[in-house]
Amino acid sequence: MVRVPLKGVRIPGISRAGAKALLAVLVLSRLRTWEPLEFVMDTGSAVTTVPMSMALEKRLEVPSRSLEVEVSTASGLVKQRRRPGQLTVRIAGLEPREFNWPCHFVEHEGPPPKPALGLAGVLEDLRLIVDGAYREDAPHGTLTLEPTSPPSRRR
8 A cells, every 4th residue: 555645836826725635656668667647537537538749758669540539627528639549557656566557648749747547447556545634744635546456477
């Protein structure tokens, strides 16, 4: 089990603080090295997304096939070009487990958005508990990650 402190965020026009979970993981590159990457845990997203510029910088295995999709955002529908693939990740505190999750590598203009950890694949492997209770080491609460099954013996 791993507990990640939630980060407080200011929301314009609202007196209460919001919270978000930032999860540092290691992702397997095409060179078979483990590269650090920080994700925002996005329980509203169906699939994990990584900006293409970060995928290339981290030397991740990016498929050549792409597709255009309409994505529903808070500001309406947006068309994006995405490359559907997979990520193999390790999470500190859950080693030696490796998780293989679907991922869309997203083409973008301007500054890259933060990688977002969506639910596809993740919910099969992990139980996610978002708890807003105050703790001295996590004043905004915690995200707890618990594996749903014992580690695989295959390598």
